[in-house]
Amino acid sequence: MNQTEAFYQRIEKALQNDQVRQNIRSAMNGLMQKRAEQFNDPEELSELREKARSIRHYSLAKQAELLEKLEQKLIENGIQVHWAETAQQANNIISTILKDAGAKTIVKGKSMVSEEIGLNDYLEQQQIEVLESDLGEFIIQLAKEPPSHIVAPAIHKNRQQIAKLFHHFFPELSYSEDVNELTLMARKILREKFEKADAGVSGVNFAVAETGTLCLVENEGNGRLSTTSPDLHIAITGIEKVVEKLSDIPGLLNMLTKSATGQTITTYFNMISRPRQPDEKDGPRAVHLVLLDNGRSRIRFDNDLLETLRCIRCGSCMNHCPVYVHVGGHAYGTTYPGPIGTVLEPQLAGINNIGALTSACSLCGACAEVCPVKIPLPKLINQLRAEAVNEHFSDKPVLGKGSLRKTPEVIAWSIWQKIYSNPFLYKTFSWFATSLNFLTPSKLGKWSKYRTVPKPAKKSLNQLAQENGFDYE
Amino acid sequence: MSNRDNILNRLKQNTLSEPVKIESNVSSFVWSKDEKITQLTKCITAVHGEVHHLTNIHWIDWLNQELPKRGLKQVLIGRNKVTDEYTYKADKSVTIHHYDKPIDSWKDKLFNQIDVGLTTTVGAIAKTGSLILWPDAAEPRLLSLVPPVHIALLDANTIFDTFEQAIEELEWAKNTPSNALLISGPSKTADIEQTLAYGIHGPKELIVLIIDK
Numbered sequence: 001m002n003q004t005e006a007f008y009q010r011i012e013k014a015l016q017n018d019q020v021r022q023n024i025r026s027a028m029n030g031l032m033q034k035r036a037e038q039f040n041d042p043e044e045l046s047e048l049r050e051k052a053r054s055i056r057h058y059s060l061a062k063q064a065e066l067l068e069k070l071e072q073k074l075i076e077n078g079i080q081v082h083w084a085e086t087a088q089q090a091n092n093i094i095s096t097i098l099k100d101a102g103a104k105t106i107v108k109g110k111s112m113v114s115e116e117i118g119l120n121d122y123l124e125q126q127q128i129e130v131l132e133s134d135l136g137e138f139i140i141q142l143a144k145e146p147p148s149h150i151v152a153p154a155i156h157k158n159r160q161q162i163a164k165l166f167h168h169f170f171p172e173l174s175y176s177e178d179v180n181e182l183t184l185m186a187r188k189i190l191r192e193k194f195e196k197a198d199a200g201v202s203g204v205n206f207a208v209a210e211t212g213t214l215c216l217v218e219n220e221g222n223g224r225l226s227t228t229s230p231d232l233h234i235a236i237t238g239i240e241k242v243v244e245k246l247s248d249i250p251g252l253l254n255m256l257t258k259s260a261t262g263q264t265i266t267t268y269f270n271m272i273s274r275p276r277q278p279d280e281k282d283g284p285r286a287v288h289l290v291l292l293d294n295g296r297s298r299i300r301f302d303n304d305l306l307e308t309l310r311c312i313r314c315g316s317c318m319n320h321c322p323v324y325v326h327v328g329g330h331a332y333g334t335t336y337p338g339p340i341g342t343v344l345e346p347q348l349a350g351i352n353n354i355g356a357l358t359s360a361c362s363l364c365g366a367c368a369e370v371c372p373v374k375i376p377l378p379k380l381i382n383q384l385r386a387e388a389v390n391e392h393f394s395d396k397p398v399l400g401k402g403s404l405r406k407t408p409e410v411i412a413w414s415i416w417q418k419i420y421s422n423p424f425l426y427k428t429f430s431w432f433a434t435s436l437n438f439l440t441p442s443k444l445g446k447w448s449k450y451r452t453v454p455k456p457a458k459k460s461l462n463q464l465a466q467e468n469g470f471d472y473e
Numbered sequence: 474m475s476n477r478d479n480i481l482n483r484l485k486q487n488t489l490s491e492p493v494k495i496e497s498n499v500s501s502f503v504w505s506k507d508e509k510i511t512q513l514t515k516c517i518t519a520v521h522g523e524v525h526h527l528t529n530i531h532w533i534d535w536l537n538q539e540l541p542k543r544g545l546k547q548v549l550i551g552r553n554k555v556t557d558e559y560t561y562k563a564d565k566s567v568t569i570h571h572y573d574k575p576i577d578s579w580k581d582k583l584f585n586q587i588d589v590g591l592t593t594t595v596g597a598i599a600k601t602g603s604l605i606l607w608p609d610a611a612e613p614r615l616l617s618l619v620p621p622v623h624i625a626l627l628d629a630n631t632i633f634d635t636f637e638q639a640i641e642e643l644e645w646a647k648n649t650p651s652n653a654l655l656i657s658g659p660s661k662t663a664d665i666e667q668t669l670a671y672g673i674h675g676p677k678e679l680i681v682l683i684i685d686k
């Protein structure tokens with residue numbers, strides 16, 4: 001099965017699951033509404049977005065310099081820095097650090113980059129116990145499913161499904177479908193793990209070069225626990241997360257929390273700059289940061305596509321995406337779903353692997369309208385569509401360019417082009433199309449599986465215009 | 474060549490034209506002390522926190538009245554000039570514990586026996602309703618996180634308008650604390666059906682005592 005067929009099969013499956021669609025629909029409605037309440041002044045919103053865009057763009061423009069500065073500062077602060085070009089390297093680095101420390105059990109804060117590299121599976125193969133501690137991540141880890149949303153990973157499940165899951169894994173706890181009770185159960189189960197874990201793994205929302213600070217945004221406190229309670233903390237992040245100054249943070253933080261969950265600010269904003277100091281009583285004795293490239297530096301090479309890297313992973317584009325809302329995150333089959341996934345994943349994994357995602361977009365533009373850092377997502381999706389079928393390879397550094405080019409499509413379009421660029425052919429064609437419209441087939445292969453085939457009208461627009469007295473040109 | 478050099482070299486291949494960054498305007502808010510207290514209180518109570526503005530009662534007297542009522546008995550404090558006073562003035566129903574030993578030897582007690590963590594704060598941010606904590610040797614990082622109730626003392630004169638202003642006036646970048654926190658309510662989650670539930674991992678209750686004399 002090719003990637004397109006596989007993708008359409010996942011969509012088909014998703015569309016048949018009414019329960020999941022309902023769960024996602026109602027969650028997205030809530031998130032959209034809460035975001036809108038935070039941004040009730042359009043003028044202020046447009047200023048805030050422009051500011052956030054400029055901060056992220058500046059950081060990308062100075063990226064190499066800032067990463068060097070970040071590294072230098074972190075080392076000064078006592079945090080060890082590692083660089084990984086690929087997912088494999090990142091996994092290796094992390095498992096080596098854990099093994100050297102003799103760590104057998106780890107608790108994790110939510111990290112999409114760790115999902116991207118498949119860290120959990122990798123560590124479990126090495127007999128290291130990994131426990132997700134964010135409630136949503138914990139739920140889907142029990143269900144053995146990937147996240148379906150980058151901010152709310154278990155959004156596709158409802159409370160009954162979660163209650164059953166908890167009951168299955170923890171039969172000693174009494175069954176409940178009450179959200180508060182379920183939350184308390186998770187607290188109880190996870191507390192002990194936090195207390196005993198040998199190491200904590202987390203992501204990073206922003207890394208500040210000026211001060212060597214790793215910033216984490218969260219509501220639950222599991223991120224703080226994972227990064228503070230065990231003796232060893234390993235953070236992993238994409239190389240694009242660096243910003244220049246501490247004063248860049250408020251503008252981004254504000255846009256992140258408001259866009260993501262409609263919160264003025266999250267419960268915790270945790271800024272880590274040093275491991276436990278000699279006189280301190282707690283905190284990890286060793287802190288490591290793994291900087292992951294995994295294709296990001298290639299994206300940065302192109303001035304259009306590099307806009308992708310401004311993303312602060314708020315998830316707002318998927319909350320507002322009509323395609324995402326219908327098919328959900330799993331249908332994409334990638335770590336990052338929704339509009340940002342559609343743009344990012346084919347660039348990371350190659351169009352030859354996952355370029356079919358770009359077809360799941362109606363170019364409605366809702367995502368670009370809400371993106372807090374003004375990424376022109378539909379424009380980028382369109383560019384990737386062009387790259388996917390490009391014959392004359394462009395200088396864009398996209399993997400698998402031209403791999404979705406199909407001969408019948410190429411022939412059809414070149415005939416179309418001939419007809420439309422030649423007045424005589426065009427006239428002949430429109431005469432045939434209108435006079436012989438009864439010959440229009442009612443089925444056009446797969447295309448008409450979900451669509452009605454359009455029938456040409458009896459008279460062309462041209463004819464109608466002439467009859468109504470327009471000059472013919 | 475190392476991974477590091479490979480990555481940096483690739484990044485250096487595309488030099489973008491000198492970009493312009495829009496800097497923060499620190500003075501865009503100018504609130505009076507009372508306005509700041511009102512705004513802070515509004516934000517924190519909106520997310521299920523408690524705020525008490527103590528103008529003519531000492532915070533220790535407040536604790537001595539309230540903690541027994543709420544059945545809170547085991548209180549953990551740091552080694553700090555402000556909270557030290559509480560050690561010998563606490564109500565007799567309360568046992569004071571000091572966070573003065575490395576956590577490794579008494580994690581079990583911290584996780585399972587303490588009711589309240591009492592901390593001071595560096596200040597607060599009115600606009601978002603956030604407390605600023607810079608945990609250190611005297612008031613460790615887990616003190617405000619592990620106990621089910623966090624009580625924070627806030628000096629009314631240290632409330633900033635915005636995060637931007639706090640960064641500038643505290644000379645945050647120069648002073649870079651090992652760990653810094655903005656705490657804007659009790660721990661919460663909306664991971665099940667987007668329904669809010671409090672106390673998932675951190676404190677279930679956050680009580681802010683604004684000290685204003």
Ligand code: SF4
Pocket residue numbers: 259310311312313314315316317318340367370371372373374375
């Ligand atoms: S692309 Fe924009 S809207 Fe989508 S997650 Fe990234 S920052 Fe948010």
